[in-house]
Amino acid sequence: MATYKESGVDISLGDKSSEIAYAEAKKTFKNRKGMIGCPLTMDGGFTGALDFGDFYLVQNDDGIGSKFKIADDIGKYDTAGYDLAAMVIDDAICVGAECITVSNTIDTEKVDPVKIGKMMKGLSKACAEQKVVIPGGEIAEIPSMIKGTVWNSTAVGIVEKKKFIDCSKVRLGDALIGLYSKGFRSNGFSLVRYVLKNAFGENWYGKKFDAKKTWAETVLEPTQIYHSAVLELVGRYKKPRKIDVKGIAHVTGGGVPGNTCRIFKKTHTGAILDNLFEPPKMMLELQKLGKVSDEEAYTVWNMGTGMILCVAQKDVKKSLELLKKGGVKAQVIGRVTNKPTIEITSRGHNSKGKKLSFKIS
Template sequence: MALPAKSKTYKESGVDIELGDACSALFYNASLQTFANREGKIGVPLKSEGGFSGPLYIDDMKDSYLVKNSDGCGTKAEIAHRMGKHDTLAFDLLAMVCDDAVCIGAEPIAAVNSLDAQRLNIDVVRQLARGIIDACKEAGIAMVGGETAELGRSISGYGDSPYTWNAEVTGVVERGKLITGDKISDGDFIVAFKEKGFRSNGLSLARKILEERYGDEYHKTDFHDSSWGAALLVPSQIYTKSVLAMHGAYGKRPVVRLHGVAHITGGGIAGNLGRLIYKGGFGAKIDSPFFPCMAMRELVKIGPVELKEAYSTWNMGNGMMVITPEPDEVIAIAQKNGVTAKVAGKVTTGAKIVIASYLGDELVYYGRK
């Protein structure tokens, strides 16, 4: 008589429910510490232990838009895994979603995140959760929900527990304060906000160059006074509070005129500034942008990477660009909020963007209305 087969378990298939619950508890406890960021503002979260959604209290919202967008930190998660340092990655995650929302004048109020891992590692999650507390405070939002999932072979990458991390943010903006770019005029100033690293964009190109040059363990290679891994992992600056200080958070009046805001992510200056100005038949002359970080300049050299490709892949030192007739006021407010800013150029007529590169070359990009 055949013996009955041994009962299979979920854990044997690669999903550890107890570990998942422990990781969820870490994220939940971190999220609770972000709720204070919304005190006295629209969208105060309700503490709902064991709930299935994150309620937000809206007292009075008239003639306004709810804004939603999503993004992720991309392959920067692999750099974090290579370096064993995950506590700054939330700055990259929230910069992608919050700084996108504020481009149209919206105040981000709450986010949810989704961590998909080959297998969960509680030490990694502990670092990610710690970063959520700090990054949410910087962005002024609450983290009100999330999901962790073990997906086995569906997730691959460096090391024994690779993951991807994405988020979705909800924001709000009064209809009369929506920034659409329709007020952009010839001669408006373009103010650049300085960025010290890659944010979450163009890292696939950086990794390819470094792997070909130094091999699979490229992140351990010395680069100036640190390593290549550390250079790629520099956390993103979150510009949300600076822009809201200019444009006014929900229920507050603008203190300076913003005609357009472009978040310089994948596609570089030309791609992101272009999508804002080309539709009005405008172009730009960027004759004084910030210099790219040292790592970008070195990658251009060793790639090699043509300058036009570099400026349409990486932010090249410019994380956000604000179009305004009042540049001095914009710069002063940015600096008061810890953001280095300067006039980088002006709006011009004709759908063409001209950028003065850090090597002195004039790069020309053409667009269509």
Template structure:
């Protein structure tokens, strides 16, 4: 792309990152309010996926997120019982990336007008995802906001759904997983993502709208993964997020060494993995990542975007990256596979900064 102002998704990732940094800078100015008291924030996870608060010797993680514009896909398809997996994945996997085992979640559903059956579907799905993750849903609110909440005009109910989760630092860890112990020569293990998860939907929807019009969600999907994801583009995009937290907690239970974890969400592999590597100037060469889902490859071509951009907007089949010691990489992969997750050694940490992806589309350098 020669036009540096072109934004394939209609939004600016760099501006979003700048706004997030600014917002966090203001938030950090409040940290002294709890200095030396219960709830004191620690700062060893600056720029990480969650934050840390201390209650005496107890170290807790806290994370907040939502499921974004994937909600419109659910409104279009008329199915709402899978979104709970997305909501929990966004916060639980951010917590486990810091070594915090998720335990409790509070959520808020903002709606334009109430529909009992839609709320019931949402909460039933949240219940199922919480059971999968061994999380207790201990707080929540439903707020009816009228025309302050919009969405697809044909929906039974327009809404937005966000949550905050907390968890305790795994007892095997003396401090959170910030990436500070990552060294050149360490191995990188990738966990496969069987769906788009809950990121990159603005670009996906924009592309499909331009191709198929207002009812793009009913357009047939004929990719090789149709049996896994669905036969329409709406079903493909609605496929729920896989929650990695239980499997990673099991690795820590087994005493397997982890030095850093990247949850691959908005910003893709490079942007998120850099948050793990920032503390000591190392880089990574990833030459054995999982292949992008066929649906992602098809959308890349349909959207007319470069592979480099696609790897920034979507996870491209890789939902989490774990840094472990080379001698233990095979054991980490074996444990993850035993728990039912697709995992493989994806590359290694390099002494040189920067992230290099060697994928079917070529070599991508960030």
């Protein structure tokens, strides 16, 4: 039975490392006390926020991890920019922020202008669709330190203080709306590659998934960016808010329970997710190939739900209409409870219909 830990990734150690890193970061917050740019303390948040008077400036970082190795394996770079942009832009929107800029760093074993041109063209296109600019970046050729290429980015956004989403208004009975993801986004790829390598060998990326695509082409499904669609609900900077979105979770590392729980920590609530999307076929097939349990799949992959919004029941209909207008497939996937757990009705390969319970710590 394949697990994320077997593939080389230990989520618990990653979480502990994040706690250590943020504890050190918080020690610097006093450096701006009483000054412009004073930080908010946001343990477990998707982004960081700085006080700039009547608005917060937010900033966060991420990358596309080993998904890029697959792009390297088959020489396909045109959609990687969407993956990179989504990882940071859709973290910023979790507090209601409109993303303004995305900068990026490319650390590579060998500089290839053609490859970098394709990468940046994709990122430029993704940013244009979201009304985001790329103010600059950095390319480092470091053959003695790296094999392949690592692509990371930083997003900067702004949000009016009165529109800042801090999850403090989440209440029992509120609706949870899921935004569909037809691919892995950029998380859990160590397990994806581990399963496929064990099933098909080193050259797994050339194996057929179906009559049209190879496995590599399939798992490289570009990431849909939700930012602009969600801004239709919460409003761009200085624009009116149409929906009082109470909480947002971007389903990235940690899967569904590991990210959804962030919405509920402030109010000591939880969730029942009993109407999740049917996971994409590629995820179910990978579960089958690697004997990946449903519990493992939901804690490593998004399983078809890339973002979750919390709104009052009265706002559900309009929220779904606005998301549809923004080109995002969405549905009510559950509701807020007063129990500090995430309870999932599985739609995975192994135990469809089984109740999976994850405690919020």
